[in-house]
Amino acid sequence: MSLPEKGRILPREFYSKATEHVARDLLGKILIRRVGKKFLGGIIVETEAYFGSEDPASRAKRGGDLKRTLYGEVGVALVYGIHTHWMFNAVAHPEGKGGAVLLRAIQPILGIDEMMKIRGCNSIYMVASGPGRLTRALRIDKRFHKKPLYVKRYGLWIEDRGIEIPDSQIARDARIGVSEDLDEPYRFFLKDSPYLSRPPKKK
Template sequence: MDFSTNPVLNREFYLQDTVVVAKEIIGQILLHETADGIIAGRIVESEAYINGDPANHAARGMTMRNRVMFGPPGHAYVYMIHTHWCLNAVTQPDGVAEAVLIRAVEPLEGIHLMIQSRRTDVFRNLCSGPGKLTKAFRIDRKHNGSDLVTGHLRIVEGQRIRNLVQTTRIGISQGVELPLRFYSAEHLKWVSKR
């Protein structure tokens, strides 16, 4: 398995409606070329954060933290929650602050590196949550603003998912009723638990 030669998802992909991006990103491959080797996995769970959405970090305007959300599409917005980093893909044109949170990944390549980073060898716990997958993939604040189209951390073409489930989002206190979370029913084993 070597996903580093798969075609990368281009800039236009991230210019689509954010809910469409959140759906279509399921099944694609998150890939990180590190000095120690390639780490890759299939995205199986996502959430959309959109305009007019109270749970969007950018809902109350631009701050130092959320400024990359206002930048061009196809870049990584990485922020810390509690003690964990979370990875988002910025969508929409420059000036519009929307993003897709990547919540879970099925481990595919570089699993020994994931085990090393996560300090667990329980496969289904390696990447089944937003904080777990960033640790497994060695993603942190230095990736904030990095380009997911041209960089070492990128998203490449995977497979199309037929059995997509749409539900409400996890862990938020506002906008709880909005059905903006998506996961692949075929990959339930790798999806985070509520």
């Protein structure tokens, strides 16, 4: 896939739509992490939408800082730990609502060798295929919590480089690893991508 050298960083307003719309629209966007003089990152191929207190799988259920962040400023990172892994989300919701998009997988395109070295992984398909693998490969941790993703100052941002993803290439499914889910499927992914955290269910 041929990409232009430079993209347009997604503005704060991009994240002020319905959370599920942002989750869908992030597919094909480029997640970039600057580490020193190196750039790591890739094409977002899998996301999940999470909502406010009405969502049984939402971190808002736990109250405290995570709930405040979910209902707070859009376009900032929400980072929390599960077991030994960091989960990286982009806070996204309309005014008066709560929500965030979990980034589950990317197709590596920048700093591939460095990401493979960081992960101790020799398969490009496994380097960032899962939320924990993604954060480890890109060295994303708690220090990015609440940092804005619409500026480059903090070394983590999301760009639009003109990749158009038609609806025919996108599939939806139930969210992964939740004990109680909503009726609607809020996992979004490129159905033909080999970089997913989990392959699509066979019909």
